[in-house]
Amino acid sequence: MKLIRFLSEDNRLFYGKYEPDRPDQAVILAADPFDGLDVTSNMAKIKQLLAPVIPRNVLALGLNYRKHADETKMPYPEVPIIFSKATSSVIGHQQTILLPTAGNKMVDYEGELAVIIGKKGKNISQENVWDYIFGYTCANDVSARDWQMQKQQGQWYRGKSFDTFCPLGPYIVTKDEIDNPDNLKLQTTLNGKTVQNSNTSDMIFNIPAMISFLSHSMTLLPGTVILTGTPEGVGFTRTPPLFLSPNDTVSVEIEKIGILTNRVAHEETRSASRE
Numbered sequence: 001m002k003l004i005r006f007l008s009e010d011n012r013l014f015y016g017k018y019e020p021d022r023p024d025q026a027v028i029l030a031a032d033p034f035d036g037l038d039v040t041s042n043m044a045k046i047k048q049l050l051a052p053v054i055p056r057n058v059l060a061l062g063l064n065y066r067k068h069a070d071e072t073k074m075p076y077p078e079v080p081i082i083f084s085k086a087t088s089s090v091i092g093h094q095q096t097i098l099l100p101t102a103g104n105k106m107v108d109y110e111g112e113l114a115v116i117i118g119k120k121g122k123n124i125s126q127e128n129v130w131d132y133i134f135g136y137t138c139a140n141d142v143s144a145r146d147w148q149m150q151k152q153q154g155q156w157y158r159g160k161s162f163d164t165f166c167p168l169g170p171y172i173v174t175k176d177e178i179d180n181p182d183n184l185k186l187q188t189t190l191n192g193k194t195v196q197n198s199n200t201s202d203m204i205f206n207i208p209a210m211i212s213f214l215s216h217s218m219t220l221l222p223g224t225v226i227l228t229g230t231p232e233g234v235g236f237t238r239t240p241p242l243f244l245s246p247n248d249t250v251s252v253e254i255e256k257i258g259i260l261t262n263r264v265a266h267e268e269t270r271s272a273s274r275e
Contacts, residue, residue: 002171002258003033003135005052005092008044016044018171033172034118034134034222051092052137052172053116056221058085060112060141061210062156064229065202071237080205080213085141085227086161093169093260098267099244100162103146107244110141110230111188111196111252113181115207116172117224124215126208132220133211135172136181138252138260139227140188142166145236145243167252167262168225178256182206185255186231191248198231 002018004026016026017039025045030038062081063069069076091097099107118134147159178184181200188196205213210228214220235242244250248264 001037001174001177003029003052003174004046004171005050005054006044006046007048007050009047011047012044013050014044016046037174049093049170051090051168052170053168053223053225055087055090055225056223058087058090058166058225058227059083059214060085060160060227061205061229064204064210065198065231066204067198067202067232068230068234069204071232071234076204080210082214083156083160085166086157089142089161089163089166090225091164091167091262093167093262095167095262096164097140097142097167097244097250097262097264098162098164099246099264100144101267102162103144103151104266105243106145106236106241108143108145108235109188109190109195109244109250110143110234111186112139112141112227112230113184113186113200113254113257114139114168115181115211115226115228117211117220117222117226118175119222120219122215122219123217124212124220126212129208129211130175132215133175133207134222135174136178136254136257137168137172138170138254138257139225140167140250140252140260140262141227141230142244149236163267167260169260170258173257184257187253188233189251189253190242190244195235195242196231196233198233200228202231203229
C-alpha cells in the first residue's frame with residue numbers, strides 16, 4: 001500500500017491511500033496510519049502532497065555505504081555512525097529546498113532509503129526488527145558541508161538541520177510490498193544527470209543491524225524516520241565539487257518505492273518584524 005499525506009482542494013489535511021491509476025486523488029484514511037490502517041470509502045482530490053509522515057525523530061547513519069566510505073578515503077566504521085536531523089527540516093515531494101542564508105555555498109545532496117518505524121520498541125533483536133517497521137520512503141539528506149566540515153567540525157546537527165534539509169516522499173510504501181529492502185536500486189539525479197547510482201546491498205550495516213543498534217537502551221517511537229546512509233557520488237567528493245544551486249532539480253529514485261523530486265532556491269531573508 002502507498003500512503004500519502006496531502007492537502008485536499010478545500011485545504012483540508014488528510015492521510016490517504018494513493019493509487020497510481022488515479023494520481024490526482026486518494027482514498028481517505030480515518031486517522032493517523034500509525035493508529036491503524038483504517039481505509040474509508042471516501043475520496044478526495046489532491047491539491048498538494050506533503051511529507052508522508054510527521055516524524056517523532058529523524059535518526060540517520062553516516063558513512064554506511066562501502067563505496068561512499070572509499071570515495072571519502074575513510075575506514076569502514078566498526079559500529080554505526082549515528083546523528084540526528086531536526087524534525088523542522090522535513091519537507092515533501094515537489095516542495096523547495098532552500099539554500100540557507102547561514103551558509104549556501106556548499107549545500108550537497110544525499111539520496112537515501114528511509115525506514116519508518118511503526119510501533120514503539122526498545123532493545124529490539126535483529127530477528128525481530130521487521131515487526132517494528134511500518135514502511136519505507138525516499139529521502140534526501142541535504143547537507144551544508146561548510147557547517148559540517150569547517151564551521152562545526154565533529155558536530156553535524158546544524159549543517160544537516162536547516163529548514164527544508166530533509167525531503168521525504170512522495171509516499172510511504174508499506175513493508176509488505178518490499179520483500180528485501182537491503183537489495184534496492186537507488187539513483188540520484190541532478191538536473192536530469194545521474195550523480196548517484198547504487199544499491200542498498202552496498203550498505204555496511206543492513207537494516208536489521210542498524211535498527212537493533214539504534215534501539216539499544218533507546219526507545220524508538222512510531223513515526224520515527226531512520227535515514228540509512230548515502231552511496232557514492234555526493235558532491236563534495238567530486239573534482240571540482242558539485243553543490244546545489246538555485247533552479248536546480250534533484251531527484252531520488254528507489255526501486256519499488258518511487259521518485260522524490262525537489263527544486264532548489266535561495267532562502268528569502270526577512271526581518272523579525274515581518275515573520
